[in-house]
Amino acid sequence: MKLAILQKKLRDEHIDCCFIFNTSLSKQDSNLNYFSGMTFAYGGLFITPSDAILLVPPMELLRARKSRIKKAVAVQDIFQALTPLLKGKKTAGLNMDFVSVAEHEKIRTSKTEVINIAALLSELRETKTESELDTIAKACKLTDTIFLELLRQLQEEKLHSPQEAYRFILKKIIDADAKPAFKPILASGKDAASPHAEISKTFARGFLVIDFGLQYKGYCSDMTRTVYIGKPSEKEKKFYDLVLQAQQKTIDFLEKTRDVSKINAFAKQQLGKYAKYFIHSLGHGLGIDVHEPPFFRTATIFKTNTVITIEPGIYIPHKLGIRIEDDVVLKKNAVVLTKSPKQLIVV
Template sequence: MSDQFQTRLNTLIQNLEEQQVDMAIVNSPKNVFYYTGFNSEPFERFMALVIDVRKGTNYLFVPALDQEDAEKSSNVKSIVPISDELNPYKILKDTIGKDVKSIGLETKNVSIYQQEQLNHYFSSFSYQNIGEFISGQRIRKTPEECNKVQYAVHVIEKVLSEGIKSVKAGMTELELTAEFEFLMRKFGAEGPSFSTTVLSGEKSSLPHGSPDGKKMNNGDFLLIDMGVIVDGYCSDITRTFIIGEETAEQRRIYDVVLKATKEGVLAAKAGVLAGSVDTAARNVIKANGYGQYFNNRVGHGLGMEVHEEPSIHEKNEMMLEPGFLFTIEPGIYIPGFGGVRIEENVYIEEDGNAKVLTTFPTELIRIG
């Protein structure tokens, strides 16, 4: 595995040399993980992979409390621990030296405070955005990375299968959320990959709603959107159930979303525009008169983070390529009535075809 981290890092360094960057600072935690194998969330503390291109030296700056962990798991062996009372940017300058004319930065991940510190310690430099190059590297998942996502999918589907057995009318959304999150740990996940979404009845019309003390009732849609992190990789699955028996209108909406999801999956293959996957799913919803109730993109990239490149929206003219891994999750959300979302995870294989990683049934299941 360490070879894989080194290969990724070498590719980045080659690009930095071509761009004539003197030093690069990679400071988003998942990108640090991508290049070094050290996976940590530093919160407000400074953590960065620092590449001194001039001298051919790489450093991993970490909070002092992470030093032992970093020494065990990082592929970059020059670890610079920073204790809480020290200024990390001063240590950065003392380590790298001066005369840095060009700094590579992930501009989406640099705050004004960080920029002020760099300006103070490295007085006259220009910067280049290296974030897009890194995204371009990460967007192409190897089969090994796909296997890791596939395993995270396997775990969340096990959690879903087991967890819905406990659903009954009168249970609250938070009680079911707690059951799911207990099962995630029990089945070997590091934790949820995002806040678990359990929405019932009218609340299922809120694409990003939060579970609360609302009780589930017979006749409610039950929308469950959740994922786990296992070995640093994420899954993300949504299924919508009915508690008790559905009405004709609920059945109609469900069937339209199911057809939209299937059409989105069929459209996904190498050589087509990312936007065409969104369009294929959206057209089904529009043709059935529900277009106004689906107003977000159809999917997003999935990997070390639960939302990454590519963004699968109808205006995205990026060409899908082997190695892309993303969600397809159309929905219909009707205020005051409820909503349905069905989400699959797909991977574009070497032959250009899409492999569906999610296997949990998509037909409407009655529970409770």
């Protein structure tokens, strides 16, 4: 269990305790969910090298006792409850990426030195256990199933607008006892030229970018397929094949290196003169959050048992957009988890 690994890290780095917490729905630290196995809009997890205690509102106490954390205490104010727990602690770790100035001041008033453990938490989450990988694989399988059902509906002309397709995806995700990992993207025609386009109002002739994912038992999938509405020209077919080959060759290239700078350079090389139309990151880490470390930064070296996306694309302003995205787990080989068809499909 990752909690035990975190506790060992605290011991090794001479950090007396750490506190992971949420105080509002608007800014949620998913590490609370990651270590406790539950989401709390308001609550905290106090961890020492030998113990862990959940601090939750009274109305959440019964639910908290079903979490991975054996000890749970009902409190009205997590910061007031924290004060006696910090007594005698020289150092306390906080994820400063999610701590406001006011919250930091509440904790800093004690005699305890605050240490930023954001990087430590990210490092722990980068590599997945076999259980985590199994859950992500199931999320990907559900995503494939929903995409094939969506494709069938499109081919049979049962969905008459991107909005209808959007509602279809959401219904199927809920039916699968899952949640949307993010708001699905259905960008048609010229709208597809924007990577994060709003849902198009109508189906237009041209490429239709379909980007969606789901959260299953706490873990996310994220997949993009691009289909064509109408009859593609030979030039459009070549554009699609360019992106498809770039994606497949980049996934194959993961067998040779895990150096992100080399992977990024290789992917752009495959796009040739159209690399200037590739305007977003090649991918991102995937897990409890749909976007999480590792990120495709120059100095990054991917580790074994990391799950990433590979999603090259080209976006020609006012004309078209094409993106193909798969979820990949890095074992000895690169294993693709999303298996929906990638040949150009005309609907």
